[in-house]
Amino acid sequence: MKEKLxxxxxxxxxxxxxxxxxxxxxxxxxxxxxxxKTEDMINEIIKNEKVYKQLQVEKDREYSIQYYNEINNIQRSNTLNGDSDLPILNSYTERLINTPYHAYMQNDTTNTRNNDSYASSFSQRMGDFFFRK
Structure with missing residues (x-):
């Protein structure tokens, strides 16, 4: 008993x-x-901010693409070419895609010049071009 005590x-x-x-x-x-816990919260906040920034970048990229496409698809009816009543193509991509507005006319003098070019030298053709019109 004493031991227990x-x-x-x-x-x-x-x-x-x-x-x-x-x-x-x-x-x-x-x-x-x-x-x-605070480090985990801070890491979570930083991760969420990175995700948010990435989403903003993707959203801005998407908006930029849509804006670019809208700008290129605008048909300006008030801007007309002076020679003909065809609209002026301001966009490079439109000019590449819509080539029917720009066609070369056949010129008889060019054809005869090309046919006769084997008989005249290069210097004669250059002289004809610059000095003899």
């Missing part, structure tokens, strides 16, 4: 002496847990 006293003494260390360890663990 001694054992309980020893346990009590151990608890009293190490209670301060135990409390300090618990406080440190709680602080560490809080730090981890």
């Amino acid at each position: 001694l054992e309980s006293d020893v346990l009590e003494e151990y608890r009293k002496t190490h209670k301060k260390n135990y409390e300090q360890r618990i406080l440190e663990e709680n602080e560490l847990i809080e730090k981890r």
Whole structure:
């Protein structure tokens, strides 16, 4: 019986002496847990901001593509070519796609010049072009 009492006293003494260390360890663990939680929250916020920025970039890219396509598809009825009543093509892509507006006319003088070019030299043809009209 005495041993049991001694054992309980020893346990009590151990608890009293190490209670301060135990409390300090618990406080440190709680602080560490809080730090981890705040770091996780900060990492989550940073991740969400990156995702949001990426979505904004993709959204802006999509908007830019749509805007570019809208600009290129505008038919300006008030801008007409002076020679004919065909609309002026302001967009490079439209000029590449819609080539029927731009056609070369057949010129008889060019054909005869090309047919006779084997008889005249290059310098004669250049002289004819620049000096003899």
